Amino acid sequence: MPDLxxxxxxxxxxxxxxxxxxGTGIDPPVVTYFAREIKSVYDLGVQICLVIGxxxxxxxxxxxxTIDRVTGxxxxxxxxxxxxxxxxxxxxxxxxxxxIQTALSITQIAEPFIRRKALRHxxxxxxxxxxxxxxxxxxxxxxxxxLRAAEMNVDAVLKGTKVDGVYDKDPVKxxxxxxxxxxxxxxxxxxxxxxMDMSAIALCRExxxxxxxxNFRNEGNLARAVKxxxxxxxxxxx
Numbered sequence: 001m002p003d004l005x006x007x008x009x010x011x012x013x014x015x016x017x018x019x020x021x022x023g024t025g026i027d028p029p030v031v032t033y034f035a036r037e038i039k040s041v042y043d044l045g046v047q048i049c050l051v052i053g054x055x056x057x058x059x060x061x062x063x064x065x066t067i068d069r070v071t072g073x074x075x076x077x078x079x080x081x082x083x084x085x086x087x088x089x090x091x092x093x094x095x096x097x098x099x100i101q102t103a104l105s106i107t108q109i110a111e112p113f114i115r116r117k118a119l120r121h122x123x124x125x126x127x128x129x130x131x132x133x134x135x136x137x138x139x140x141x142x143x144x145x146x147l148r149a150a151e152m153n154v155d156a157v158l159k160g161t162k163v164d165g166v167y168d169k170d171p172v173k174x175x176x177x178x179x180x181x182x183x184x185x186x187x188x189x190x191x192x193x194x195x196m197d198m199s200a201i202a203l204c205r206e207x208x209x210x211x212x213x214x215n216f217r218n219e220g221n222l223a224r225a226v227k228x229x230x231x232x233x234x235x236x237x238x
Contacts, residue, residue: 004044004046005227006225008046012050013052014161015052015054015080015083019056031089034087035094035096037220037221037222038222039094040223047123047125050084050128051130051141052087053140054078054082057079070138074104077103077132077133078132080131081106081109081131085100091127098129100129100130101114101117101128102130103131103134103135106132113130130144139199146200146201146203146209150209156209156211157211157212158214164215165179165214165232166188166193168193179233181230182233183235189201204235210234210236211235214231
């Protein structure tokens with residue numbers, strides 16, 4: 001195992017990242033880029049698990065006026081399964097063994113989530129993709145990421161975004177927005193900084209799991225984060 005500060009990680013990405021500039025759906029070049037970034041960390045010997053959102057396929061919360069909330073949430077879970085399959089395909093093409101485990105039973109295409117089996121996959125050097133959220137409506141993939149991170153005993157949650165960290169206000173709208181380099185879990189919750197869902201941050205705090213928020217679109221940033229280089233914003237941690 002390499003001498004790195006984070007030797008087992010959970011990477012959390014939104015589904016929108018997979019859509020690229022298209023806004024919806026899956027952009028193949030983006031998925032290929034994603035696999036290359038994963039490979040750069042995989043080749044360091046880091047154990048990796050992933051949680052991907054499904055907003056590029058369907059956003060349940062945005063459609064509650066026309067679709068029942070519970071139904072919409074289950075549709076969103078299925079969207080994460082579609083994304084997981086696309087990512088697995090690209091990882092395998094780059095020579096990276098992977099497995100998908102789902103919180104919903106879809107045994108024809110993925111294993112059900114079994115913690116001991118998941119840990120064994122990671123120990124054997126397989127990238128593990130968790131899909132279908134927690135399997136329950138009213139919980140986001142942020143909550144699923146924090147839950148799986150705790151269950152997998154990861155060293156850190158790395159949240160890849162479109163911006164280079166956490167700001168005190170929207171940096172797109174406000175040029176004077178201030179970027180934080182380090183925050184406590186409590187500060188993020190009290191200031192409602194939208195790093196992750198409040199329940200997800202609280203779960204990471206309870207289990208002493210640092211959260212690193214960084215710009216996933218910058219090539220090499222994932223490896224830099226794993227190496228402990230000062231990029232983005234870190235909640236808790238070192």
